[in-house]
Amino acid sequence: MSGRWTVGVDFGGTNVKAGLVSPAGRVVATRLLSSKAVGRPARFVEGLGEAVEDLARSVGSRPDKLRGVGVGAPGQVDAERGVVLSLVNVPGWRRVPLRRLLERRLGCRCAVDNDANLFALGEFTFGAGRGAQCLVCLTLGTGLGGGIIVNGALYRGASGAAGEPGHMVIDPDGPRCGCGVKGCLEAHVGAAALVRMGRRAIRQGAEPLRTLVRKAGGRLTPALLGQAARQGDAAARRIWVEFGRSLGIGLGNMVNLLNPDRIVLGGGVAGAWALFYPTLIRTVRAQALEVSARAVGIVRARLGDHAGIVGAAVLLWRTA
Amino acid sequence: MSGRWTVGVDFGGTNVKAGLVSPAGRVVATRLLSSKAVGRPARFVEGLGEAVEDLARSVGSRPDKLRGVGVGAPGQVDAERGVVLSLVNVPGWRRVPLRRLLERRLGCRCAVDNDANLFALGEFTFGAGRGAQCLVCLTLGTGLGGGIIVNGALYRGASGAAGEPGHMVIDPDGPRCGCGVKGCLEAHVGAAALVRMGRRAIRQGAEPLRTLVRKAGGRLTPALLGQAARQGDAAARRIWVEFGRSLGIGLGNMVNLLNPDRIVLGGGVAGAWALFYPTLIRTVRAQALEVSARAVGIVRARLGDHAGIVGAAVLLWRTA
Numbered sequence: 001m002s003g004r005w006t007v008g009v010d011f012g013g014t015n016v017k018a019g020l021v022s023p024a025g026r027v028v029a030t031r032l033l034s035s036k037a038v039g040r041p042a043r044f045v046e047g048l049g050e051a052v053e054d055l056a057r058s059v060g061s062r063p064d065k066l067r068g069v070g071v072g073a074p075g076q077v078d079a080e081r082g083v084v085l086s087l088v089n090v091p092g093w094r095r096v097p098l099r100r101l102l103e104r105r106l107g108c109r110c111a112v113d114n115d116a117n118l119f120a121l122g123e124f125t126f127g128a129g130r131g132a133q134c135l136v137c138l139t140l141g142t143g144l145g146g147g148i149i150v151n152g153a154l155y156r157g158a159s160g161a162a163g164e165p166g167h168m169v170i171d172p173d174g175p176r177c178g179c180g181v182k183g184c185l186e187a188h189v190g191a192a193a194l195v196r197m198g199r200r201a202i203r204q205g206a207e208p209l210r211t212l213v214r215k216a217g218g219r220l221t222p223a224l225l226g227q228a229a230r231q232g233d234a235a236a237r238r239i240w241v242e243f244g245r246s247l248g249i250g251l252g253n254m255v256n257l258l259n260p261d262r263i264v265l266g267g268g269v270a271g272a273w274a275l276f277y278p279t280l281i282r283t284v285r286a287q288a289l290e291v292s293a294r295a296v297g298i299v300r301a302r303l304g305d306h307a308g309i310v311g312a313a314v315l316l317w318r319t320a
Numbered sequence: 321m322s323g324r325w326t327v328g329v330d331f332g333g334t335n336v337k338a339g340l341v342s343p344a345g346r347v348v349a350t351r352l353l354s355s356k357a358v359g360r361p362a363r364f365v366e367g368l369g370e371a372v373e374d375l376a377r378s379v380g381s382r383p384d385k386l387r388g389v390g391v392g393a394p395g396q397v398d399a400e401r402g403v404v405l406s407l408v409n410v411p412g413w414r415r416v417p418l419r420r421l422l423e424r425r426l427g428c429r430c431a432v433d434n435d436a437n438l439f440a441l442g443e444f445t446f447g448a449g450r451g452a453q454c455l456v457c458l459t460l461g462t463g464l465g466g467g468i469i470v471n472g473a474l475y476r477g478a479s480g481a482a483g484e485p486g487h488m489v490i491d492p493d494g495p496r497c498g499c500g501v502k503g504c505l506e507a508h509v510g511a512a513a514l515v516r517m518g519r520r521a522i523r524q525g526a527e528p529l530r531t532l533v534r535k536a537g538g539r540l541t542p543a544l545l546g547q548a549a550r551q552g553d554a555a556a557r558r559i560w561v562e563f564g565r566s567l568g569i570g571l572g573n574m575v576n577l578l579n580p581d582r583i584v585l586g587g588g589v590a591g592a593w594a595l596f597y598p599t600l601i602r603t604v605r606a607q608a609l610e611v612s613a614r615a616v617g618i619v620r621a622r623l624g625d626h627a628g629i630v631g632a633a634v635l636l637w638r639t640a
Contacts, residue, residue, distance in 0.1 A: 076611060085611075132478075133478045134477055134478045134482075146577075148577075150470075150475070155470070155578075156579070157454055157578055157579025157580065157612070157615075158452075158453045158454045158579050158580055158581035158615045158616070159579060159581070159611055159612065159614075159615040160579070160611075161579045161609060161611040161612045161615070162454075162577065162578055162579035162612075163577065163579075164576040164577065164609055164612070165576070165577060167576045167607070167608070167609060168573040168576060168577065169490060169569050169572065169573060169607060170489060170490065170491075170492065171490075171491055171492055171493070172490065172491055172569060173491070173493075179609070180606075181606065181607050249489050249492060252489065253488040253489060253573065254577065256484040256485070256487045256488060257466075257468075257482065257483065257484065257485060257488065257574065257577065257578075258475075258477055258482055258577075259476070259477025259478050259479060259480070259481045259482035259483075259484075260477065260478055261478035261479070286500075286501065287487070287489060287501050288487070289481060289484055289487060289499075291396060291405070291479055291480075291481040292477070292479065292481045292482075292484070294479075295477075295478045295479040295481070296478070
């Protein structure tokens with residue numbers, strides 16, 4: 001059936017995953033592009049072109065017979081023009097007309113947007129955000145991405161840059177953020193902050209965190225910090241409580257400003273949900289005004305690793 | 321001409337001002353209701369009824385010949401149903417169906433909303449917010465009110481409570497806010513915070529602030545703090561710099577989250593504009609992401625004391 005399949009592309013900082021998405025939002029096959037493909041736009045377009053051909057072939061089709069290809073990129077995107085303005089930590093990408101380049105290569109319609117926006121679109125359409133009137137979605141990982149959906153449409157702001165909760169200052173005397181400013185939310189709850197707090201805990205003798213990290217070759221990750229806390233490491237547990245408090249302040253601010261009826265949290269760090277959620281929800285309820293605090297449900301994302309791929313497909317359908 | 325005139329009502333915490341508004345948004349006459357009218361809903365409806373009759377008479381008309389009456393109330397309002405849910409610091413108002421009560425008394429259409437929303441509607445339609453795609457309006461005074469207008473429509477959130485920037489926490493170790501939480505923006509830049517900082521400066525010998533306050537019978541106000549700073553009081557100047565920094569952090573957070581193209585600041589405290597604006601804009605530019613920082617203009621409100629009245633009239637027109 002021609003035009004039935006869509007390819008959604010989740011363009012991460014270190015690898016690129018393309019998936020074949022059914023009209024019902026199911027990902028039926030995926031291809032992983034090598035990290036080499038990320039570095040330069042021309043190589044990315046070629047690598048992705050081959051992956052899309054391969055995916056189309058797997059259902060007996062061709063790229064130009066697809067419904068189209070949607071791409072989520074980790075950086076600033078002019079979604080209207082399909083231009084990647086810049087990527088976080090990838091200097092080779094400046095004002096790349098990715099939609100045009102891909103359409104020329106593939107012969108089907110393409111669409112491009114910021115990855116956190118597509119995470120939000122995916123969860124809104126098929127995941128934990130379904131039915132929300134005002135939805136705020138956050139990805140918890142290395143950075144803190146955000147997407148806002150109001151009355152079913154992405155809220156983009158005046159120049160397409162809306163939804164950057166990571167650089168909300170919640171403590172002007174707090175740790176310095178990668179952006180140079182002190183006390184950003186990302187500097188409190190980004191993966192680097194968790195690792196920094198974990199290292200400090202290890203220096204103070206945290207167990208079993210220290211042993212877990214040693215066994216992992218010295219590499220401390222948020223996942224290990226979660227494991228240590230679940231195994232009873234008191235210092236690790238305190239770090240997640242602190243994480244919940246900081247994230248709760250940020251979410252409380254958004255609740256007071258935007259009065260959403262749902263907030264969806266995804267990304268790898270959300271895996272520690274049970275360790276931070278009780279503190280997070282207590283903080284939000286204490287801080288947000290009553291009407292808004294009562295109106296909001298804070299829930300975990302449901303689409304897992306596929307949220308970006310599904311969201312990219314939804315983007316393509318919506319720009320049809 | 322029947323239906324030409326609208327009455328806009330600015331229902332403040334201590335007094336109520338009603339104004340006759342022309343179709344071009346000009347306020348041609350006003351009436352001030354006594355503070356006694358505020359206390360109880362029945363008395364408010366009767367007092368306002370008389371003021372509206374008086375205003376209508378002044379142009380040879382009657383309330384039931386007006387285009388209608390719009391009211392902005394300082395508290396939580398269910399604008400859709402025209403019900404005042406609660407007023408700040410006025411216990412007698414709980415779930416008052418004000419629109420229905422007024423329509424019955426006056427015989428014309430009425431509409432009710434939160435006062436900060438109406439300030440935003442007024443500035444958007446006839447003032448400093450004209451032409452903005454995404455507009456954030458703040459009133460600087462005892463409290464910090466907010467209204468957000470996106471693509472020409474008030475952004476209300478999931479339960480009508482959106483736009484509460486005053487209770488955005490910008491420093492969890494900061495001063496305690498009236499709401500009970502530590503470090504709210506309002507606890508940094510509300511009138512009470514300015515007065516608190518001013519008193520501390522006086523204890524440390526600030527001049528001419530001390531003399532000015534003494535001459536005013538000991539009453540320290542933000543206006544006096546501005547006057548002292550303009551007369552060269554170094555401590556007073558520092559307070560306004562600190563004010564600009566705190567407000568800049570709050571606005572920077574909103575810029576990163578909402579990417580507005582304009583922010584309009586009004587309310588009495590905005591009179592000290594020249595004293596805080598340089599620090600404010602520097603803080604916003606340092607903190608907000610580049611694309612969003614470049615997109616936003618931060619300007620003073622233009623409608624002065626009449627913004628609420630005009631906005632209330634605009635509300636009525638829009639719910640026509």
